[in-house]
Amino acid sequence: MSVHSEIEAQQHEAHESPEEFKKHLRSYYVVFVALLCLTAITVGVAELKLERPVAITVALIIASIKAGLVASVFMHLLSEKKVIIAVLALTVAFFALVMILPSVTVYEHHRVITGMGP
Amino acid sequence: MSDTVIPYMVKPHPVTGIPNGKFAIWLFLASEVMLFGALFSSYVLIRTGAPHWPPEGGLSSEILDVPKATFNTAVLITSSITMVLAWASCKMKNLPKFKMWMAITIALSFVFLVVKYFEYAHKFELGHTPAHDNFYAIYFTMTGLHGVHIIGGIIVNFYLLTFGSKLWKTDPEHFTNRVENAGLYWHFVDLVWIFLFPSLYLL
Amino acid sequence: MSVDTHAHTNGNGHAHDHGDRGHGGHELPFWKKYIFSVDHKVIGIQYTVTALVFLLFGFCLMMLMRWQLAYPGQPAPALIAKLIGENAMPGGVMAPEFYNQLGAMHGTIMVFLGVVPLAVGGFGNFVMPLQIGAPDMAFPRLNLASYWIFLPGCILMMCGFFVQGGAAQSGWTSYPPLSDIATTGQTVWLLAMVLIITSSLLGSINFIVTIVQMRAKGLTFWRLPFFVHAQLVTSFLLLLAFPPLEAASVLQLMDRVAGTSFFLPSGLVISGEQLKVAGGGSPLLWQHLFWFLAHPEVYVLILPALGIVTEVMANNTRKPIWGYRLLVYSVIFLGFMSFVVWAHHMFMTGMGTTMSTFFQTTTMIISIPSVVIVTCLIMSLYGGNIRFTTPMLFATAFLPMFAIGGLTGLPLGLTASDIYLHDTFYVIGHFHYVVAPGTLFALFAGVYYWYPKATGRQMNPTLGKLHFWCSFVAINFVFMPMFFQGMAGLSRRLYDPTVYMHGRGVQPLNVVISMGAWALGASQIFFIINFFMSLKTGEKVLENPWNATTLEWAAPSPPGHGNFLTEPVVYREPYEYSVPGHATDYSPQFVAEGN
Numbered sequence: 011m012s013v014h015s016e017i018e019a020q021q022h023e024a025h026e027s028p029e030e031f032k033k034h035l036r037s038y039y040v041v042f043v044a045l046l047c048l049t050a051i052t053v054g055v056a057e058l059k060l061e062r063p064v065a066i067t068v069a070l071i072i073a074s075i076k077a078g079l080v081a082s083v084f085m086h087l088l089s090e091k092k093v094i095i096a097v098l099a100l101t102v103a104f105f106a107l108v109m110i111l112p113s114v115t116v117y118e119h120h121r122v123i124t125g126m127g128p
Numbered sequence: 129m130s131d132t133v134i135p136y137m138v139k140p141h142p143v144t145g146i147p148n149g150k151f152a153i154w155l156f157l158a159s160e161v162m163l164f165g166a167l168f169s170s171y172v173l174i175r176t177g178a179p180h181w182p183p184e185g186g187l188s189s190e191i192l193d194v195p196k197a198t199f200n201t202a203v204l205i206t207s208s209i210t211m212v213l214a215w216a217s218c219k220m221k222n223l224p225k226f227k228m229w230m231a232i233t234i235a236l237s238f239v240f241l242v243v244k245y246f247e248y249a250h251k252f253e254l255g256h257t258p259a260h261d262n263f264y265a266i267y268f269t270m271t272g273l274h275g276v277h278i279i280g281g282i283i284v285n286f287y288l289l290t291f292g293s294k295l296w297k298t299d300p301e302h303f304t305n306r307v308e309n310a311g312l313y314w315h316f317v318d319l320v321w322i323f324l325f326p327s328l329y330l331l
Numbered sequence: 332m333s334v335d336t337h338a339h340t341n342g343n344g345h346a347h348d349h350g351d352r353g354h355g356g357h358e359l360p361f362w363k364k365y366i367f368s369v370d371h372k373v374i375g376i377q378y379t380v381t382a383l384v385f386l387l388f389g390f391c392l393m394m395l396m397r398w399q400l401a402y403p404g405q406p407a408p409a410l411i412a413k414l415i416g417e418n419a420m421p422g423g424v425m426a427p428e429f430y431n432q433l434g435a436m437h438g439t440i441m442v443f444l445g446v447v448p449l450a451v452g453g454f455g456n457f458v459m460p461l462q463i464g465a466p467d468m469a470f471p472r473l474n475l476a477s478y479w480i481f482l483p484g485c486i487l488m489m490c491g492f493f494v495q496g497g498a499a500q501s502g503w504t505s506y507p508p509l510s511d512i513a514t515t516g517q518t519v520w521l522l523a524m525v526l527i528i529t530s531s532l533l534g535s536i537n538f539i540v541t542i543v544q545m546r547a548k549g550l551t552f553w554r555l556p557f558f559v560h561a562q563l564v565t566s567f568l569l570l571l572a573f574p575p576l577e578a579a580s581v582l583q584l585m586d587r588v589a590g591t592s593f594f595l596p597s598g599l600v601i602s603g604e605q606l607k608v609a610g611g612g613s614p615l616l617w618q619h620l621f622w623f624l625a626h627p628e629v630y631v632l633i634l635p636a637l638g639i640v641t642e643v644m645a646n647n648t649r650k651p652i653w654g655y656r657l658l659v660y661s662v663i664f665l666g667f668m669s670f671v672v673w674a675h676h677m678f679m680t681g682m683g684t685t686m687s688t689f690f691q692t693t694t695m696i697i698s699i700p701s702v703v704i705v706t707c708l709i710m711s712l713y714g715g716n717i718r719f720t721t722p723m724l725f726a727t728a729f730l731p732m733f734a735i736g737g738l739t740g741l742p743l744g745l746t747a748s749d750i751y752l753h754d755t756f757y758v759i760g761h762f763h764y765v766v767a768p769g770t771l772f773a774l775f776a777g778v779y780y781w782y783p784k785a786t787g788r789q790m791n792p793t794l795g796k797l798h799f800w801c802s803f804v805a806i807n808f809v810f811m812p813m814f815f816q817g818m819a820g821l822s823r824r825l826y827d828p829t830v831y832m833h834g835r836g837v838q839p840l841n842v843v844i845s846m847g848a849w850a851l852g853a854s855q856i857f858f859i860i861n862f863f864m865s866l867k868t869g870e871k872v873l874e875n876p877w878n879a880t881t882l883e884w885a886a887p888s889p890p891g892h893g894n895f896l897t898e899p900v901v902y903r904e905p906y907e908y909s910v911p912g913h914a915t916d917y918s919p920q921f922v923a924e925g926n
Contacts, residue, residue, distance in 0.1 A: 081315075112173055112616065148544050
């Protein structure tokens with residue numbers, strides 16, 4: 011019985027009336043404009059020809075904000091179910107491993123062989 | 129083909145709160161994160177190991193076509209919102225509007241590919257093939273793989289716009305779920321480009 | 332299979348009109364039923380048969396190699412030499428290039444075309460949905476697609492033997508720069524790998540969704556059979572570890588086809604000539620990406636095997652598994668840790684001390700859950716009323732074999748001893764103990780255990796026991812001497828092991844090993860005969876011939892399309908054997924209290 015009422019509750023949640031749903035549309039437009047602005051900013055910053063480390067940091071921060079907006083609003087991660095969040099958390103952990111460990115290991119390898127940085 | 133009834137194809141599972149398809153597409157995206165993660169990792173490793181980047185000297189932004197890529201970024205972002213609007217139209221029980229937004233999404237993806245084609249063609253004219261140096265190797269491999277994903281998205285979206293939309297008559301909720309899943313994939317492709325654009329063109 | 336088929340294969344009391352779970356009453360045409368079937372059981376059997384064929388083929392490659400190793404430079408028996416042809420064996424003597432092809436293809440076939448498809452594609456597909464009480468996989472057509480991407484991948488892999496220069500010959504690890512400059516066979520290898528990886532990815536998505544979403548009523552996480560837990564963790568490993576290899580394969584394809592230099596360093600000189608490429612790449616990059624997959628892959632090989640052994644042991648000791656939850660926690664921890672140990676395959680690349688310390692530490696940590704699992708299984712034997720059926724013999728033998736394989740791995744995980752043992756026959760001995768008498772024995776146990784479910788007939792126990800004892804003795808003659816050869820310093824990749832002085836002392840052992848390998852090959856004849864003969868003459872069984880407790884035994888043998896006649900409901904934990912006060916020594920998950 012409880013299972014059934016739970017399903018119904020979820021269906022109710024999924025079946026918001028079209029009027030209620032229109033409220034979401036606003037947030038999509040806001041994110042859209044924000045994404046365009048951030049694209050303009052990142053290109054603009056590149057024109058300044060900052061020092062490489064600074065430029066990389068700034069560009070990656072902007073890209074992360076954009077990606078965060080797409081993921082949380084367009085892909086609805088903000089209101090997503092626990093099981094999906096859990097899978098993604100696991101993925102992020104392994105993503106970090108594959109991003110960091112090879113470079114760190116090879117960097118140290120170069121340092122050992124040349125006696126200095128690569 | 130099969131008359132076995134698979135549970136939770138359309139309705140969400142009572143415990144996890146999602147139908148099978150949505151779970152599957154997220155798992156697929158998780159594997160895609162690892163695929164592109166490995167490529168980005170390779171990029172970092174090769175780039176940090178190079179004495180100069182790009183190896184031929186100069187700046188990435190001078191070698192690659194930033195205006196075209198910026199335009200393409202805007203195109204992809206726009207296609208992302210039209211994709212959301214296509215899904216929202218399904219949610220609001222408006223099939224004609226869905227068809228309109230979906231058609232625009234597909235048109236924008238073609239615009240992206242055409243611009244990409246001109247970019248590639250120009251590079252090849254200059255003799256800047258993938259074999260030229262590792263900068264171009266990375267550039268062509270990563271944007272090429274991304275382009276393959278765009279083509280995949282076009283195929284799925286085209287199916288949903290045409291043959292697939294017959295499902296709307298019999299099971300609108302199932303169809304809406306499919307559009308949502310296609311949308312999740314499409315946003316992911318956009319998301320990859322959001323990282324590709326600055327790391328290849330601007331830095 | 333239709334309702335009519337199992338109407339005469341089992342004479343149980345179930346009324347067939349209960350089959351309201353979508354039993355197809357109509358006959359499907361042959362090609363839909365057995366070839367392009369969406370039924371998880373048919374697909375499971377397709378994977379099983381394909382994988383068994385490739386295991387045999389891969390083993391044949393090895394038996395050929397053993398000739399060259401035992402009698403270097405001597406012509407092989409005329410019949411074999413004729414069969415292989417003058418190109419590969421001029422004058423009956425194996426060409427070095429052919430020897431390298433055999434080595435590379437043996438590894439690739441056994442891992443990617445044999446053991447994984449059997450453990451995951453075969454048993455996972457056939458048993459897992461039954462064990463969770465599902466009518467099929469969550470995505471039957473995706474399942475069909477997985478197999479039909481896998482099979483072309485296998486066929487493409489075989490095509491390698493027929494291209495210019497022969498099949499891939501850079502080892503199953505395909506290390507560049509060697510693999511980058513190898514003959515066309517390597518390109519074929521890469522393309523085939525892309526297909527096989529894609530198939531695995533689709534399969535793993537299907538498995539995870541099925542296990543999470545489609546369990547029967549009452550089947551909570553802690554009531555799942557251990558085999559299902561093992562499959563779930565395995566699927567996550569496949570899902571997250573395979574994509575980096577796919578990326579690496581794409582990069583190597585670019586290197587070979589488009590002339591890039593992802594893995595080619597600057598100034599590479601080959602045969603006295605500088606290679607004309609842009610350079611600037613890193614061969615180590617490939618090793619990182621490859622082992623990022625291939626270490627978790629080791630656990631993809633072993634976890635389903637552990638699952639099978641656990642099922643068989645619980646059933647044949649007639650008592651609950653000791654430390655069931657401990658097993659589950661261990662297997663999850665094992666899965667997680669398997670992503671953080673990969674560079675212990677790369678200690679010899681000149682890694683710095685900080686990173687090698689890191690990877691040594693994680694390697695030592697990962698041995699803890701493995702030991703916990705083996706301990707739990709040994710504890711499960713204690714005080715059991717053991718039935719030594721054929722599957723149980725294989726499952727029991729798994730324990731010491733896996734333990735030898737695991738423990739001999741420890742010296743390889745520590746840099747000090749690894750520097751000496753790296754790339755010697757010791758390594759071969761180590762991982763073969765884990766995979767051959769370990770995983771493969773567990774898989775044989777699985778075949779004998781679930782054969783009645785798949786076919787409705789038992790396999791012949793006498794032939795089964797002959798198969799077991801002959802294999803068990805022979806396989807130890809194959810792998811035990813390798814430890815001694817390795818400790819004598821014999822390299823694993825030598826075409827002729829007697830070229831170096833230190834190899835000559837242990838050369839007689841090579842003859843012993845080769846004899847063992849051929850004896851092992853001969854022992855498999857019992858299995859092949861048994862496998863086919865039992866289809867016709869095996870003793871007919873009802874749905875639960877082993878008096879087992881898990882859900883797959885609630886379905887008819889063989890189960891029809893849609894699996895269960897009535898929707899299964901689960902009432903208890905998976906291994907309730909010998910419950911005090913109960914009339915029988917087993918209390919199935921699917922039988923309500925008082926029945």
